[in-house]
Each structure stands twice: as structure tokens, then as C-alpha cells.
Amino acid sequence: MPPKFDPSVVVEVTVRVVGGEVGNVSALAPKVGPLGLSPKKIADDIAKATSSVKGIKCTVKLIVQNRQAKVELVPTAATLVIKALAEPERDRKKVKNVKHSGSVKLSDVINVAKQVRYKSMAKDMAGTVKEVLGTCMSVGCRVEDQNPNDIIAKINSGEIEIKG
Numbered sequence: 568m569p570p571k572f573d574p575s576v577v578v579e580v581t582v583r584v585v586g587g588e589v590g591n592v593s594a595l596a597p598k599v600g601p602l603g604l605s606p607k608k609i610a611d612d613i614a615k616a617t618s619s620v621k622g623i624k625c626t627v628k629l630i631v632q633n634r635q636a637k638v639e640l641v642p643t644a645a646t647l648v649i650k651a652l653a654e655p656e657r658d659r660k661k662v663k664n665v666k667h668s669g670s671v672k673l674s675d676v677i678n679v680a681k682q683v684r685y686k687s688m689a690k691d692m693a694g695t696v697k698e699v700l701g702t703c704m705s706v707g708c709r710v711e712d713q714n715p716n717d718i719i720a721k722i723n724s725g726e727i728e729i730k731g
Contacts, residue, residue, distance in 0.1 A: 578602060580629040581641070582613070587621030589614045603634045612638045623649050642682045644702040651675040652708055670709040673718065676700060677729065693722055693729040 580598050584590045590613060595606040613627055616638035626641040652669040680687075680695040687695040700715040700722075710718050721727045 574603065574633050576632070578631045580631065582627050582629065583624060584613055584617060584627055586617035586619070586623050586625045586646075587614060588617075599629065599631070599636070602631050604631065604636055609636055609638075612636060616640055620646055620650060644679060644683050644699050645706060647679040647682060648676075648699065648703055648706050648708065651679060670712050671703060673711050673727075676703065676710055691729075696729050697722060 580602075582590075582595065582598065589610045592606045592610050595609055599606055599609050609629065613629075617625055617627060617640060620640070623646055625646045626643050628639045628641050630637045630639060648671065651671050676699050677696060680692065680699045683699065684692065684695050687698055689695045689698060697719050700710060700719050703710055703715040709715070718727065722729060
């Protein structure tokens with residue numbers, strides 16, 4: 568038999584959910600059940616904490632100690648880029664396969680890079696900006712009405728200088 572769970576230990580659980588929605592409780596149950604928490608209550612807490620990114624998939628970190636869960640929204644490049652596009656909210660059940668065809672300002676991309684810098688493997692800020700530009704490419708949006716790859720090429724050639 569496994570050892571008894573110590574409630575005073577801090578446990579972190581990372582979950583990927585759709586913002587602002589009460590997620591699938593059955594998917595949460597195996598993660599938070601052994602910690603002595605109610606999956607339904609946790610799902611409601613996650614929905615409240617992710618109301619700022621409604622309709623966008625985001626990563627959430629649950630910090631559990633003494634059977635109390637604290638919900639923390641983890642900033643990811645894709646979530647922040649889609650949020651920077653400022654698209655209208657959509658109903659996930661009705662609108663499928665959305666193409667994010669808008670354009671983002673380079674200043675917004677740099678702000679996103681500053682927010683995700685702590686988990687980037689890049690040596691300098693320019694590398695992190697290029698990572699975020701790659702995310703823009705995969706999301707399908709443009710940067711300053713240009714292809715993100717063109718901006719990456721300009722950063723590599725020195726035409727655009729990134730400070731930080």
C-alpha cells in the first residue's frame with residue numbers, strides 16, 4: 568500500500584483548460600482526488616481564475632497545501648498572442664477551427680516575450696522574441712502585417728534591434 572498522504576506538503580498540479588469554462592470534472596478527478604480535494608470545486612475555481620482568457624486554451628497551476636488549492640494562471644506564448652489579437656469571444660461549441668488571421672504589433676510581441684522570458688531557453692531577449700514570433704506563425708497571425716518569418720529574418724540581419 569502507498570504511504571499516507573501528508574496534507575502539509577505543497578503539491579503543484581499543472582492542468583491545461585479552456586479559459587472561463589467549468590472544465591471536464593472527470594479529467595480533474597485523478598489529479599486532485601488523491602490530494603483530498605473536490606474536483607467540482609476545483610473546476611469552479613479554475614473557471615473563475617481564467618475568466619480573463621475566456622474561450623482560449625490556457626495552462627493553470629494548482630498549488631495545493633493543507634487541502635486548500637490556489638489557482639494560478641501560467642502565461643504561455645500562444646495564449647498571450649491570441650489575447651493580443653483582441654478577437655471577439657467565441658462559443659467553442661458552435662465555432663470550430665478558428666483561423667487567427669489578425670495582425671499583432673511588434674510591441675505586443677515584445678511584451679509577450681517579456682512575460683514568458685523566465686521559461687525561455689534563449690540566451691538573450693532577441694531569441695525570446697524570435698520564439699514568440701514562431702508561435703505567431705503557428706497560431707496563424709501576422710506581425711505588423713508581415714509574415715513572422717520576415718520579422719525573424721530582419722532581427723537576424725540586424726535591421727530590427729531588440730533591447731532587453
